Amino acid sequence: MKEIKVFAPASVANVSCAFDILGFALNDIGDVLTFRKTKEPGVKIIMKNEQQLSEDPEKNVAGVVALAMLTMAGVDFGVEMEIEKGVSPGSGMGSSASSAAGAAFGMNHLLGGVFSMQQLVKFSMIGESLASGVEHADNAAPSLMGGIILVRSLNPLDVISLPVPENLYVTLIHPDVEVQTKKARLLLKQTVPLSDAVIQWGNIAGLISGFYSNDYSLIGRSLEDVIIEPARALLIPLFEALKAAALSAGALGSGISGSGPSVFALSEGKETAEKVAKAFREIYEPSGIEFKIHVSTVNKNGTHLI
Amino acid sequence: MKEIKVFAPASVANVSCAFDILGFALNDIGDVLTFRKTKEPGVKIIMKNEQQLSEDPEKNVAGVVALAMLTMAGVDFGVEMEIEKGVSPGSGMGSSASSAAGAAFGMNHLLGGVFSMQQLVKFSMIGESLASGVEHADNAAPSLMGGIILVRSLNPLDVISLPVPENLYVTLIHPDVEVQTKKARLLLKQTVPLSDAVIQWGNIAGLISGFYSNDYSLIGRSLEDVIIEPARALLIPLFEALKAAALSAGALGSGISGSGPSVFALSEGKETAEKVAKAFREIYEPSGIEFKIHVSTVNKNGTHLI
Numbered sequence: 121m122k123e124i125k126v127f128a129p130a131s132v133a134n135v136s137c138a139f140d141i142l143g144f145a146l147n148d149i150g151d152v153l154t155f156r157k158t159k160e161p162g163v164k165i166i167m168k169n170e171q172q173l174s175e176d177p178e179k180n181v182a183g184v185v186a187l188a189m190l191t192m193a194g195v196d197f198g199v200e201m202e203i204e205k206g207v208s209p210g211s212g213m214g215s216s217a218s219s220a221a222g223a224a225f226g227m228n229h230l231l232g233g234v235f236s237m238q239q240l241v242k243f244s245m246i247g248e249s250l251a252s253g254v255e256h257a258d259n260a261a262p263s264l265m266g267g268i269i270l271v272r273s274l275n276p277l278d279v280i281s282l283p284v285p286e287n288l289y290v291t292l293i294h295p296d297v298e299v300q301t302k303k304a305r306l307l308l309k310q311t312v313p314l315s316d317a318v319i320q321w322g323n324i325a326g327l328i329s330g331f332y333s334n335d336y337s338l339i340g341r342s343l344e345d346v347i348i349e350p351a352r353a354l355l356i357p358l359f360e361a362l363k364a365a366a367l368s369a370g371a372l373g374s375g376i377s378g379s380g381p382s383v384f385a386l387s388e389g390k391e392t393a394e395k396v397a398k399a400f401r402e403i404y405e406p407s408g409i410e411f412k413i414h415v416s417t418v419n420k421n422g423t424h425l426i
Numbered sequence: 427m428k429e430i431k432v433f434a435p436a437s438v439a440n441v442s443c444a445f446d447i448l449g450f451a452l453n454d455i456g457d458v459l460t461f462r463k464t465k466e467p468g469v470k471i472i473m474k475n476e477q478q479l480s481e482d483p484e485k486n487v488a489g490v491v492a493l494a495m496l497t498m499a500g501v502d503f504g505v506e507m508e509i510e511k512g513v514s515p516g517s518g519m520g521s522s523a524s525s526a527a528g529a530a531f532g533m534n535h536l537l538g539g540v541f542s543m544q545q546l547v548k549f550s551m552i553g554e555s556l557a558s559g560v561e562h563a564d565n566a567a568p569s570l571m572g573g574i575i576l577v578r579s580l581n582p583l584d585v586i587s588l589p590v591p592e593n594l595y596v597t598l599i600h601p602d603v604e605v606q607t608k609k610a611r612l613l614l615k616q617t618v619p620l621s622d623a624v625i626q627w628g629n630i631a632g633l634i635s636g637f638y639s640n641d642y643s644l645i646g647r648s649l650e651d652v653i654i655e656p657a658r659a660l661l662i663p664l665f666e667a668l669k670a671a672a673l674s675a676g677a678l679g680s681g682i683s684g685s686g687p688s689v690f691a692l693s694e695g696k697e698t699a700e701k702v703a704k705a706f707r708e709i710y711e712p713s714g715i716e717f718k719i720h721v722s723t724v725n726k727n728g729t730h731l732i
Contacts, residue, residue: 139561141628272632273625278647280635311617317653319579322447325634326578329586332638341584347623 123156124229128222128423129266130207131214132290132384133258136345136375137323143258144268145419146290149213152426153182153222154202155230163187163197170205181216181247182223188246189227193234199227210298212378214259220247221263225423240279242266253302259378266422268331284418286333289393291371293362293400294382296410299355304379307351316346336372336388343373343386356381358403365399390415429462430535434528434729435572436513437520438596438690439564442651442681443629450574451565451725452596455519458732459488459528460508461536467504469493476511487522487553488529494552495533499540505533511613516604518688526553527569527612531729546570548583559608565684572728574637584691591640595699597677599706600688602716605661610685611668613657622652642678642694649679649692662687664709696721 129150133143158164163177163186164388177183182201190199201223207215224240224247235243244260261279262269272278312320326342329335353359356376366374366385370392374385383400387393393415435456439449464470469483469492483489488507496505505531507529513521530546530553541549550566567585568575578584618626632648659665672680672691676698680691689706693699699721710717717728 137632138627140624141631165503270628270631270635272628272635272644272648278632280632280644282635308620310620312620312623314614314616314618314653316625317618318446318624320623321444321630322576322578324627325447325576325630326584326586328631328634329576329588330577330634331639338578338586342578347620 121362123154124226126153126155126222126229126423127151127426128153128218128225128263129419130218131262132292132350132377133214133260134376134378135327136373137320137327138347139345139348140256140258141271141324142268143214143262145262145266145422146292146414147416147419149414150206151222152204152206153219153226155226156200157199157230158198159402161190161196161423163198164200166200166202168202168204169279170209173205178200179250181251182219184250184269185220185223185243186227189224189235189243189362190232191228193231195231199230201226208294210230210300211294212299212376212380212382213292214263214378216248216251217244217259217263220244221423223247225264229425237265238277238279243400252305254305262422264423266420268418270328282328282331285331285336285339286422287389288389288418289387290395290416290418291366291385291387291400292377292382292414292416293404294412294414295357295404297357297381299380304352304355308348309351312347319346322342325360339386340372343375345375349376352376352380353403355385357409358407359383361403362400366396367381369395369399371396429460430433430532431732432459432461432528432532432535432729433732434459434524434569436524437565437568438598438683440654440682440684441633442649442655442679443626443633445651445654446562446564447577447630448574449520449568451568451572451728452519452598452720453722453725455510455720457524457528458510458512459525459532462506464504465503465504467496469496469504469508472506473509474510476515479511479515485556487557488525490556491526491549491553492513492533495530495537495541495549499537501537505536507532507562510648514600516606517600518682518684518686519598519600520569520684522554523550523565523569526550527566527729529553531570535731539684542554543584544585545570547585551646558611560611563661565574568728570729573728574724576634588634588637590726591637591642591645591710594724595693595694595696596722596724597672597691597693597699597702597706598683598688598720598722599710600718601663601710602623603663604686605686607713610658610661613661614654615657618653626650645692646678649681651681653680658682659685662689663715664713667709671709672702675681675701675705677702
């Protein structure tokens with residue numbers, strides 16, 4: 121084996137009402153990591169793009185994951201990781217999770233597959249913790265495993281793969297403004313009214329139910345966030361207009377992807393998802409803010425060799 | 427039609443983590459309501475047992491439901507309702523909901539079935555509001571509809587029938603101490619830490635997922651309530667001992683039924699549910715407190731004519 125290459129997809133976490141417990145993987149957008157075994161121990165990182173990300177392995181999301189895995193495996197070799205970022209940092213599409221998931225998956229391959237998927241999610245969380253100051257798995261788990269992933273519990277880690285409705289499409293707009301996860305977390309109140317929590321968990325239960333029962337209307341009715349979105353929406357230019365446009369175009373619902381600034385919408389069918397993309401474009405084009413729009417199914421493959 | 431008789435089952439609401447949004451109906455235990463049309467308008471109530479419940483229709487749970495339905499239907503006749511309580515008031519098994527559901531179902535029959543199931547749930551909520559001071563549907567909806575019912579939203583009302591795992595059994599102990607729903611609600615803090623809310627909705631999502639996927643282990647892991655149970659457990663003598671005994675006997679999980687004092691456990695299979703019943707008995711017998719124990723599947727029929 122001279123080298124291996126891994127693709128680790130972007131992901132949408134939180135999914136409106138399901139803050140910190142739900143995420144799904146996207147197609148096409150993702151990081152590509154190339155791994156080469158080295159005789160000298162330790163981790164060497166080469167950033168092919170996104171030069172503002174550190175190449176110091178202890179300050180790099182993929183680096184800390186690789187270091188932890190080398191240490192845990194107790195091997196005498198090292199690794200060189202070349203990272204080509206496809207997911208922009210601070211986009212709200214799980215950029216750090218893609219790098220962490222890619223590192224965990226690729227390293228496991230180099231190490232002969234000694235670690236379980238659950239362990240790979242845990243290793244990825246080391247990277248997430250470096251990036252956001254908080255251990256979470258709602259981007260890393262879907263990026264690794266693909267599909268829609270419920271993180272029922274972090275401690276102990278309990279991740280559950282949910283069914284993906286066959287005709288579910290994602291439209292995503294990434295405005296070129298940076299929202300740091302750390303800062304977005306600081307906006308959140310540390311307590312919530314019990315009455316709002318009850319509304320929120322009713323919606324979460326409805327959303328999970330909708331995924332299992334292929335009930336698009338129920339998915340739509342459940343995509344409402346009364347706790348996190350009201351606090352974070354202010355960070356995203358034209359958020360309310362995007363959301364209204366998505367619903368007018370026929371989307372089931374729309375919300376902040378991760379901690380923003382990307383905004384996602386879910387639709388039944390590609391045609392509606394394309395209409396939502398057009399509606400997003402019409403909102404953003406006059407603003408002068410750069411943006412990218414993606415239409416995607418839910419990626420069922422997760423991180424894989426290429 | 428001289429008279430009709432209706433059976434309205436008891437129910438378990440809240441179901442650990444799913445405060446105010448989930449409930450399921452029980453077999454065997456329930457209220458029996460007998461309806462007779464009368465020429466004179468209005469509602470006459472005859473309590474066959476439980477004499478402490480008012481026979482004044484405006485102060486009786488079934489009475490306010492029947493009055494509202496007569497008014498809404500705009501008919502010129504009245505009704506005499508004979509109520510035989512099978513669900514003890516203040517037991518935590520949805521006593522007021524059984525009477526409300528029975529009244530709604532029976533009245534709808536008398537009125538020629540003009541109201542939808544959703545409307546019947548709404549009428550039942552008028553009774554629930556009289557009983558507890560709060561409109562809720564997590565007992566009345568399962569009592570009416572049977573099965574496991576998710577109340578995704580109260581406003582607008584959105585109730586969803588969840589799949590019932592084939593081999594799911596309930597063990598329930600009803601200690602003879604009264605807990606009034608109104609008082610149990612006063613014990614709850616009006617705000618919750620966001621971190622606890624996230625743990626709770628992870629468990630709710632896991633529980634719903636477990637019902638759909640027949641994953642008993644996931645149901646068990648999800649039956650944990652970090653918000654309501656810690657506040658209310660103090661009202662129930664020997665609660666922690668019951669819970670520990672249920673788990674030792676092999677139950678998936680255990681928690682407070684409604685606002686207590688009844689305590690339920692869920693098990694995979696009747697044999698385990700019977701073991702849990704035995705374990706409950708061994709905890710309570712030495713206490714000197716009177717109690718009743720029931721073992722039941724989830725009642726899939728709901729309220730029906732007998």
